[in-house]
Amino acid sequence: xxISRLKKKDLQAWLPLTEEVEIxxxxxxxxxxxxxxxxxxxxRMNPGTGLRSEERDEPKFRSLLGRAVVKDWRGxxxxxxxxxxxxxxxxxxxxxYAEFRVLVLSVPMSFERMLAAEKAQAEKxxxxxxAPNAITQE
Numbered sequence: 001x002x003i004s005r006l007k008k009k010d011l012q013a014w015l016p017l018t019e020e021v022e023i024x025x026x027x028x029x030x031x032x033x034x035x036x037x038x039x040x041x042x043x044r045m046n047p048g049t050g051l052r053s054e055e056r057d058e059p060k061f062r063s064l065l066g067r068a069v070v071k072d073w074r075g076x077x078x079x080x081x082x083x084x085x086x087x088x089x090x091x092x093x094x095x096x097y098a099e100f101r102v103l104v105l106s107v108p109m110s111f112e113r114m115l116a117a118e119k120a121q122a123e124k125x126x127x128x129x130x131a132p133n134a135i136t137q138e
Contacts, residue, residue, distance in 0.1 A: 012114075017103055
């Protein structure tokens with residue numbers, strides 16, 4: 001297995017959300033995930049015991065992860081207009097669209113699945129840009 005893509009930190013792939021919608025996702029490595037988790041963690045002091053406790057701010061976690069993973073999309077509409085890929089819209093979908101959230105929370109953190117999706121996209125692009133050979137009969 002070639003791990004050079006891990007070192008480059010540039011692995012992105014279009015992942016299907018529905019038949020009509022694809023999301024351009026960035027691979028999230030462990031150090032980036034740790035940074036997101038730390039930023040979304042709240043430390044509280046119990047005044048009675050003096051002990052600290054940590055808890056994750058789930059909406060903040062989803063917001064940070066969504067913005068780290070989602071780079072673009074195609075096929076999402078708001079009525080008759082395209083629904084633009086903005087940080088605010090990513091956060092909105094992370095909160096209100098379960099299938100979107102599931103995609104963002106799972107696949108982009110799997111190196112193998114992201115490589116497979118990237119390879120499939122490259123093959124798809126190659127197939128659509130090269131015309132099939134014409135077969136002639138004499």
